[in-house]
Amino acid sequence: MSDSLLQFRNISKSYYGNSVLANINFDVRKGEIHALIGENGAGKSTLMNILFGMPVITGTGGYEGDVLIDGEKISFKSPHEAMYAGIGMVHQEFMLIPGYSITENIKINREITTPNPVSRIFGKRLETLDMASMNADARKALDKLDMNIEEFTQVAGLPVGHMQFVEIAREIDKTGIKILVFDEPTAVLTESEAQNLLAAVKRLAAKGIGIIFISHRLDEIISVADRVTILRDGELVATKDIKDTNAVEIAALMIGRKVAIDRVQSDRRRISDEIILSLKDLHVGMPGEMVRGIDLDIRKGEIVGIGGLAGQGKLGIANGIMGTYPARGDVVFNGKPMILGDPRAAMASGMGFVSEDRKGVGLLLNESIELNIAFTAMQVGNKFLKQGGPFRFQDDDGIRKHALKMIKDLDIRCESPVQHAGSLSGGNQQKVCVARALTQDPVFLFVSEPTRGIDIGAKKLILDLLLKLNEEEGMTIVMTSSELAELRSICDRIVIVCEGKVEGVLPPDASDAEFGLMMSGSRGGKTEDSPERSADHG
Amino acid sequence: MDGLNRNSNGAGSWILENLVTIIFVAFTLFGFMVSSGVSVGYFFSELSSRVFRNSFLVLSLIIPVLAGLGLNFGIVIGAMSGQVAIAIARYFEMGGLSGLLFCFAVAMVAAAFCGYFTGKLYNKTRGQEMIASLIVGFFANGIYQFLFLFVVGVIIAVPATHPMIKPDGIGIRMTVDLVPVKQGGLKYALDNIYQIPFVHALLIVAVGLLLLLAVRYWLNIRKGRSYLNSPLSLVVNGGLCLAIAGVAIHAMVTKSPLMMVRKVPVVTGLLIIGLCVFTVLIMKTKLGQDFRSVGQSQHTAEVSGINVDRTRIIATMISTVLASWGQIIYLQNMGTLNTYNAHTQIGMFSVAALLVGGASTSKAGITHAIFGTILFNAMFIMSPEIGQSLFGQAILGEYFRTFMVYGVIGVALGIHVWKANKKSRIMVE
Amino acid sequence: MAEMNGNGNNLARASRNLLGDIGLPTVIIAVFWVLTLVAGHFVGISMSTLVSDTIKRAGMNGILVLAMVPAIQSGTGPNFALPIGIVCGLLGLVTAIEMDLTGMTWLLTSFALALPLAAAVGYGYGKLMNAVKGSEMTIATYTGFSIVALMCLAWLMIPFRNPKMGWFIGKGLRETIQLDAVGGAQILNNFLLFTVGDVIVPTGLLLTFAFFAFLVWLFFRSKLGIAISAGGINPKFAQAAGLNIDRNRVLANVVSTILGAIGIIVYSQSYGYAQLYTAPLMMAFPAVAAILIGGATASRAKVSHVVIGVVLFQGLLTTALPVANEIFVGTDLSEIMRMIIQNGIILYALTQVKRGVQ
Structure with a gap:
């Protein structure tokens, strides 16, 4: 475990008494691609939110357990602290400004500036942008990803696959990037774009970056990851080396059998062929x-x-x-x-x-x-109405009677209709x-x-x-x-x-x-x- | 598919985008055709003094647009700050250049203070900034009147004999004479510093612009950014500059009526150019980039760690301060302070001018501002003439131009929202 | 997660309900009004005059404020384009004068002429509002302004010949038309007018207001009214329930515009003058302020808000004028106060709006 870049130790998290993560132990090594898989609500996003110090975690009482980076215990209070510590995220929905060039997007809020007379008096924020250096940096990041596209191209017209790469370029341009999280990166890509992306992910890992790869595509995980961790209902089911497992096993672990299926069967059902x-x-x-x-x-x-x-x-x-x-x-x-x-x-x-x-x-x-129950039937089916002059009014008595019946039939627990x-x-x-x-x-x-x-x-x-x-x-x-x-x-x-x-x-x-x-x-x-x-x- | 669509309705969408500008150009040209009473000399005298008077105010609208706040009708608050400064200067009988500088300083403090709170308000009314900016102008007008009609006199004792105080000793008069600069007042304090003939100014501006174009083109090539250059626009803009220069030289040589045009205030002009330069330069700083980031996507900016609220407040403050200075420039040219009316229309007129220049709620530049100011004021001068010559009633033209102001704003905003809504409509893949 | 947000909402809603039934702005304005009344009493202003004036002004402004209800309920937001309805009403009014009608015939003809016009114009306006969803308030304001400016041209060019409303020289209509001349001034106010002590009760005016308030209340109890409200509260719900939200919004704006037209006729007869040209320009704002003071928000309004709001706002303005003049001689504090309160309350309501295009 000594070569672990990132470690989660006994992480638990609950929202208002509902446990969403229980006792998670999970680590990412240097240069490793670690896949994370699980159904919705299995706890993947909560785990990542903890890593990034998102307000949704810090604002709800934090978490239990320790997160370690390079063996040191950390606790980020905001995504920015996480960013400065070298953790990056490639979002599923792009965080790009369409009207900006690739360079401007890569360098957003990390622009390179040079002092000018005014800024010496009024502060750093009035320093002049150094577009040439910014372009050079962007070029470097794009080159790392084998992207031939010009860095001053506007993002708006780019194909989706390129936008994904711009996101990645922005993350790797951050100095000292250690851990990169990919959240369903291929969800919006075509087959060939996805292949390019996976190749790029592998190259990044080879450079020593630890990668957390969240995906639901088993074949991708098998082809790209070194290890896979399966989460289910907030618990860690297993962490396996890819070479020791296969898609069938991962799939079975992911679904699991949560509750015994007590299928209620009845002979009164009539399924026709129609x-x-x-x-x-x-x-x-x-x-x-x-x-x-x-x-x-x-x-x-x-x-x-x-x-x-x-x-x-x-x-x-x-x-x-x-x-x-x-x-x-x-x-x-x-x-x-x-x-x-x-x-x-x-x-x-x-x-x-x-x-x-x-x-x-x-x-x-x-x-x-009662209005909620009667609303659609009244508006679409013209039920519960009575004529009054040019208008049709709701029939309060009819609605009340029906609502009370429904409340009884469906056992709606309420004080009154x-x-x-x-x-x-x-x-x-x-x-x-x-x-x-x-x-x-x-x-x-x-x-x-x-x-x-x-x-x-x-x-x-x-x-x-x-x-x-x-x-x-x-x-x-x-x-x-x-x-x-x-x-x-x-x-x-x-x-x-x-x-x-x-x-x-x-x-x-x-x-x-x-x-x-x-x-x-x-x-x-x-x-x-x-x-x-x-x-x-x- | 998408590209095809864009091409097929390219002409249509170009017309839609520039609809307001096109209407104004057509209207002004129409005015020249039907009205015989307007002499070239009169027209350009009027136009140039109006442009010099109003440009600064219109330019003050640009930064909020770029920062995503839309059209800041709240510049009337800046205008009021400027008037407060002028009133103070007038009360203590300060004048000349020093008095003017005093006004600038006081206005800056007052406007920055007001701009801070206006900015806070805009942050609380996100998505409805424009209506909020309009209403906050009305609201501030109430406070302004409270200050000038009640505080002055009731709370702060003032001598009833002072020429700017009402005879009963409470409140400031409806109109306050700012006293010509020669007699130690503020009237023309800026304009009269140095003046040159109109055609000379025309020539200088044309040549200056031409040089600017050339230098920028050359710099872009040298710095390896030739992708920023567009030979076509260089030719068009350069041609325009040459044409203007040609007209100016022709006028000088032939002593045409253009020589009769009123002289032009150089320092005011320099201030306007200074503000243009300032606007361009600030957008090249980190702060300017943050304005743009926030303007393009508040969400992405926030996620990237930009303090969105603070950035928006700064943009509002800058705009308010610039507007206060703009109002001072405006008033020193007018020569009288129309205490309770001078500021009320400033917001709408400036916004209309900017829109006429081709700006929208999300895009604006100095060319839009300057071109818009010229075009808008040309329409303003021409419409009574059109009313007179077509219907025999000048007042018709005046009503018509009021309609144009409101209509321009309504149409420009409407088209913008309509297009945004159309774009965000959900489609089946 | 959704569930937890829900709980938060419930809590917020519960705390809002405590205040919501009365509403903070309503309380503030009410307290302020009471204070001015007390001050007025001490400086010796006749209370009965104040009460009479309050009743009269609330009655004459009431229908204009009522016009806000359908627009707000449909989700369009306060009808800042009220001047559109107003100019329709004025057009009906002057046309009836041109037809040389007087008295009740004149009044009823004005209504009859204004109604279809307002319906047609309101239809177009509603369509416009559908095209600019998210920025309705800004666009509505400028649409209203534009129409008023356009009507300035129309008033000047309209080929009406009746000397009761023309300029003495030149073409076009006068800025202010005396309704005395057609026997229209206070025609509704004087109907069944009676006095209690020194307090004058303009029965006809109040009855008219009550009648329209009742109609609007009834309308929002009907199938259509419920559908319109549902579209305003929760468009997604309404759409899923098979309602045509866009059509309902148009309908609501038609109703709003008609109320604006009727409102200005009622207002003008009580005032005794019809004011043309730029007079309608700013009329939307006091109406919006009034309903907000009554407890409405930019997305929810009831007829009770109209009644409470118009009485409080007009009451305060009516009282403040003589009181302020008495206490601070030589100032125009009441007008200043109107500007601050009216626009302050609108700004407050805007800070509570949680939507828009961006």
Whole structure:
């Protein structure tokens, strides 16, 4: 361990009593590429936030354990201290100013200046920029990365792959850079750009820089990393030498089996052969969750799960069909082609949607529970209305009666139906969202991240509720979730989405490794399209 | 795909971007066509004195634009600071160059103080700076009036016999005569230091610009930055300079009506050029680079360790101080202090002038400011003439130019926001 | 994480609710008003005159303030382009004079003429506001200014011949038109007017204000009104619920513009004069200030805010004028105070806005 550049010793972190990292021991050696892999919420970002002294950590009571650089204990109070200590980060979303030249971006807030008469009186900030030296530095950094592009080119017109390199150049231009963190660096790159990047990462490591490589792409990790550390639910599952492991093992370790799947089966369910919803080449422009051509058929009475890692596009599907984000493609519902981009039409045709963004899209937080429940049915379905002159007014009695019924049926814990939705607990808020969707009497329900931010007891209630709706009303349900365990507990089949496309479909009892590989885009129904992504690569 | 689109609507977007400028050029030319009453001598006399009077104020708007604050209507606060300084100087009967320097010093302190708080306010109203800057101007006007109408007289005892105090001893008069510099006052304290004929100034400026262009071109080549050079713009700009120089020489030789144009104040001109140089130079410093970084992306600047709030406050302070000096230059030329009106329109007129020059809420330079000031004031001189000759009513022209001021600002801002919104619209890949 | 933010919000909301029901600015202005009233009492100003004037001025400004409600509720923000509605109202008013109408016929015709005009113009204005989302307030202000300046040209060129409103020489309309001449001055105020002691109650004026306030209140209880409000509170929610937010915003601005037009007619009859040319230029600001004083924010407003705000703001201004003149002879403190309070409250509201393009 003596050659360790960076060490995490027994790191634990909790937010307001919720443990998000427990007892992590992790180290990076000089010149090593250390991959970090884990599902969303496994603790990767928290670990990096600790390393960088981000306000989100320092402002919430810090962390337990020690971080050591070159054997010395450190504790950064701000990202700048981390920067001065030689730690750099290449962000997934570029931190570049489009209107600036490459040099200006590389040198932002680290500009080289020369004194002038005015600055001698009024201070360093009025020193003149030394563009020539700045350009020379930028050139040097770009050369290290084998980038032939001119350093005075404006960033705005560059291809994405080049922008990534400018980010890297900015980090390595910082004097004394020791550790460089790459956060999903290839997510936005084309295949060849990604290959270039990986080569550059290797070159940097060969220069003695310690590299933390966060990625979900197993094949990349296998091809570039020296060691890999797998995190799961805030715990370190294993650290392995790449040569001693393979993609299948990593995938299995990453998924793990969190809870015993207690699949509730019932003979009352009726899944017909009739296809109720058919998607062909669906594209959805949802920022951060782009869908790039989905083909999928859903049968009447099914519960279909949509899984995949964050940012891969699984959330975009429901949003595109329900019209909350622009979409294109052929969608046939109940035998009729749908016009995309029209939430009203989608709802009128019998679809309901419980959004993943409960507080943003799902609820009017400062309005009453009863209005939240009745709102869509009133606006779209013209329920709960009574005529008064030229206007139609809300039917308070009708709304109240219905809300009370829903509160009873779904067991919404509240003081009264006029309580503000914002004051409910997460689970009960979610039930209000479901209640609103049900008020429209849908035959088909999209539920996205139904248990996000909800405690365990409430999770079970929500899942049971969905199952009950499916059994008793014959409602077709498409559930999108980041939690594989909950998909596996009630779904008939699970569609895994990766990079905006269907990577494959698995039965709920498929093995962890199968899920893991598919979520990392390393194996699946489309192997013939991308042979270089196949599992036997490593 | 993208490039294709850009090419296909290149002409359209160029027109859209320069719509305001085009309208103004067309309007002024139209004015010359329809109105026979305007002599060249009168027009250029008016224009040159207006340009010398207003340029400094317009230039003071540039730095906030570059720092991402948008158009700082709050320069009226600077203008008020300047007027406070002038009022103090006038009260103690200071005049001449020393009085003027006293005004500059007092105004700087007052404006820096006000600018600091204005900057803080802008930081609290992020994203709504422009409406905030407009309203804060109105707000400050209330405080200014409180100061001049109530504090002076009620709280600070002043002799009712003083020529600038109202007869009842409370408050400052509506108009205060600044007393010509020859009698120890502030009127023309700057302008009268040294004056030269208009055509001489024209010739000097044209030749100066030509030299500047050449030197810059040559320096860029020598320092290996030839990528910054554009032969086309050199030819166009150089040609323009040559043309102006030619006109000036022709006027001198033939004694054309241009020789009748009022003389030009050299020191005022030098101050304006000085401010241009200052604006260019400060943008080449670390502070200037920080202005630009903050202006382009507050988020990236913040992440890179730039103190965004502080940088924005500094930009606002600089702008406010420059505006206070600009107002002093303006008033010494006017010769009277219109105590409660002189500053109220300054913000909008200056902003309109800058926009007419082709600037927007996110881009502005000294060329926009100077060109805009010239064009805007040309329109200002011409519109009563157009009203007179087309409709027989000069007042129509005056209403029309008020409409142009508001309209220009509205259209320029509207187009900018509309384009920004269009760009940020989410698309399917 | 989301959950924790939520808890923080809940806390913040709870603490805001404590103050929110009354609102700090409201309290400050109310206290200030009471203080001036007390001071007025001691310097011997007739309280009944002050109360009468307050009632009258609150009534005549009320509908203009009411025009803020739909705009704010729809998410467009305070209608800084109120002058647009105002010039529509004035146009209706002078057209009715040109038609040689008098008295109630004149008033009702003014309404009838102004209404479709304001609806049409408001529609265009609403469309504009949709195109410049995020910077509505700035653009609205300059749109309002531009229209007023443009109307200055129109007032001068309009080929109306009625001598009651023309200049004695030359073309165009007068700056101030006396409504006495058409029997329109205080026509609403005098309807069922009665006095309690020395306090004059302009029943007709108050009834008109109450009527429109009730209409607006009712409107926001209707299906459409609820939809408009939802779009303002949470556009993402409204869009997901299948509402056409853009159309609703346009509708709200149409309503706002119509209220502005009606508001100025009611205002003018009470004032006794119709003021043309640059008079409407700054009229949006006191209206915005009033509703903010009443407890509204740049994104949330209720009819109760209008009533509270217009009474407090106009009450304070009405009281401050004679009181200040009495205490500090020879100063114009009340106008200064109006500028500081009016613009101060708008600035305060702006610091609470948390959105915009950048």
